[in-house]
Amino acid sequence: MSRKAVPAGPATTAGRAENPAARILIGRHRLRWWEVLPWLAAGAFYFVFRDYLGFGTSLMITILFALSLDLALGYAGIVTLGHAAFFGAGAYTVGLLAFHNIWTEPITSLMLAALAAAVVGFVSGLVLLRTQGLTLLMLTLCTMALLQESANMAHDYTGGFDGLPSLDIAPVFGRFEFNPLYPDTQYLYTLAILFACFVFVRTLVYSPFGQSLTGIRENPLRMHAIGAPVRRRLVVCYTISAALAGIAGGLWAQTNAYVNLSALDLDRAATVLIILILGGYGRLYGAFVGAVTYMTLEHFLARIYPTAWQLGLGLLLVAVALYAQNGILGLSDVLWRRYRARRATP
């Protein structure tokens, strides 16, 4: 997990103007012009690709899921292969409430999903975050597998592999209904939730809390030494990340009107990890780039060549691993810097 550390010189008021590192630090939370682009693109998608809204919805849910993982993996350095545990916790919260006709209002359901996932994240985080590396990876994986197996054993309530069918989700704001055939509402609703969550995550990572997480990732010993409560910060971060993953899971259940054991599957956890690494972790937009690249490629390769589309995807992953450091965004950084350097030296 080696990343270039930004030289963190003392940013005194006097030194601001001269010290370039300080300037970067001060300015890095500011909005840049291109940060509007993803949202413009998502809006344009709605009008241009009317026939692909189902795909678009699932794409945005994956982005949100990857974003939640970025918070844990990219910012706090928690290497986990069990993030679908929280996705599933959220999905089953929404699913069970709707299936038994207890609560079907979508937005409050999502809040409950986030809460349930946060509880799972908090409890497992307290126990598991003492470890790291392969051990942590295996512990998170086994916890998720344990949840999935429990959901299978509670077949009478969860429907097991066959899942909870035909969930009845109430209209958004009591007005906009989910139509399975033309998922306009699903798309806009998911877009709005994704936007809200993104704003939250962006604010969080540039806050002092977020900075201390990066510090912990880069050097936990030093953070201990300066008196930061390392374990507690990690658990809090893991819990928030879990809550966001829970929202993604809840959205998935709502827009599909269906939940089954696949919500808790290793497949899901591994795929989101791949997507995040592919896009670039620890940089907010990696989730966007990774999910769009991976899912678009998967979707269209599978249409052209339904039996062996994995070949193309595999080649892409190998190529990115070999030629890019920290995913596609890392690669574009390198190219951009080279281009600038070439222009600077005449």
Add this chain to the structure above:
Amino acid sequence: MNVAIDFASILLGGLAAGTVLFIVSVGLSVTMGLMGFVNLAHGAFAMFGGYIIVLAMNRAHFSFPVALALGFLGTAALSVILEQSLYRRLYRAGELDQVLLTIGLIFIFMAALTILVGPQSQPLQLPPELGGQINLGFMQYRTYSIFLICVGALIVIAIWLAFERTRIGAQIRATVDNRRMAESLGVNVDRLFTITFAFGSGMAALGGGLGAEFLGLDPQYALKYLVYFLIAVSVGGLGSVVGVYYASLLLGTLDFVLKLYLPKGGTIFIYVVTILVLLWRPQGLFGRKSA
């Protein structure tokens, strides 16, 4: 007498299941311990080797031992090519880039086998002397299970001797302990890794072929059983051959007993046991602290 027979059949069943796990996982443990390389494609090598073994028997009609040798050599050769061309470039990269590379390789293996051989599973046709039951004097038992247990024991003894008694073994142990120190003492770590990598992949191939009787063999193999291999490695402790052996046998036997007496619990036990072991000893049962 009946109790003794029950006990023996449980032990043998568990040991056989554990042995398959061990043969596939041992290479993964050594390469991960040695270079810290997260090689998730290890299961893909097992699958590839298994295919060579089964196809050599079913289509080219080689005998079982010859097919096993072919599988070992073919997979070892392929792994050297991949190690030189791909893996080598990522030794110093972060573990997440290694994950990306090796998952990509799994996808490529899966798709390639689907295209070349087809999506159907490949049956292992055992030679008749290994099918059926064998008389152990006091009871009958599945011949193939006994055969596997013996093969596993031979392999672990051979590897242990190679580790403890040969120069290269000493170099591997030194590198697992402290890579920088080993390098500065003149150990050619790169070459060492190529050798162990090839050997580990060859072992995986044997595991793929020998285990096909229990686990089957199809293009999904590389992903389907990856978790079990990782569990064996992490419980045993990275880089410890004997550790993986004991961990595999322990997990195999425990899983067997619990399934026999509490089948309603499903696969839950293996996960619970893994979580408890890793919380108790994060470095695995036989791993070193610093790992």
Add this chain to the structure above:
Amino acid sequence: MSKPVMAAIAALTISGGAAFAPAALAQEVKVGVILPYTGIGAEFARQMDRGMELYLKLNPDQVKPYTITFIKRDSKAPSGAEAKIAIQELLTQDKVDALAGWVYSPDAIASAPLVTAGKKLAVIMNAGTAFITNLAPDYVRTSFTMWHAGYALGVAAAKTLHAKTAVVAYSDFPPGKDSLEAFKAGFEANGGKVIDAIPAGGGGAVPDFTPFFQRAKDEKPDVLFVFVPAGDHAVAVAKTYNALGMRAAGIKLIGPGDITQDIKLQDMGDAAIGLITMHHYNADLDNPENKRFVAAWKKNYGADSTPDFTAIGAYDGMAAIVHAVQATKGKMDGDAAVKSLLGWKFDSPQGPIVIDPETRDIVMNEYLAEVVKGPDGKLHQKVIGQIDHVKDECKAQAIGPCAPKK
């Protein structure tokens, strides 16, 4: 005949031709196919692809004057979500006239609201959870439910095999549980007793069956009823049964035909001899329609390949779609297409089948078969009993979720 008359006829023909031009365009019928072309179901998908294709090849006269085009989509992992996106695009982008496929029940269950909204005939060619057809009015099933074979075998085990006690070992996912329920219902209604039910691993990875079968062996039942998904699981079952010497201990291994799927039968080797299964199809069925089907299959896909029950579900499903195309004159309006199939009868290679007008589910014969070694040295399935006109008992008796929705 005078020139003017000739000219008039010519004009009529031409204008007639012109008038029929739109109709000529409508002769293409698009069928959206949703199958798992990758993952553990990929082999099923290939069998079913071939089943559909072979129906069209063998019966060109039935299809005329229409042409059927397939638009194939991978349903990927059985999460429901992937299949739904594919179906939504098939309906709204490709504007297909009918949907077909579904290997996994979760995909069919999740798709139900979409199929209802899409108002197109949707033929389920494999997925076997019993209550699926209740979920959408456009679902018609040509495959089976777990109850068809399970219940029939329960009856036959008690009556034909004269078993008193049984142990059930099943893969711990819905088809396994369904099979257990079905077998138990049929067996215990006829005086048998299920003394233990052992969940034997999941439906994905193949477990080591030794501990489960060891347990069954210790309980000394007359029969061991096993449900596992067709494929590698079934091969492992036969091998473990044999290796534990259970036949010598006097325990018969029985199960639905999933455990003797034709494409896996030869892989099981001699271990499979003596297995007794109940199913609606095996490639050895002795009737002219099946002979023609199997011969054509081997000619098209290789002498080593063989059709099996997944292929027959697709073959019959294709026949159903073609019937609906003819009945609606190629219009394929959803309601009319479904209506044309209610009570539809067909001479399938598996024997006569009917679509139950009440449930839109298949009614068919079930065959009790024993695995024997033929003179050619290969394994074959010999029919030793037959039950005609078997309905899905789950819906017939309105058990659990099979009861019609309120």
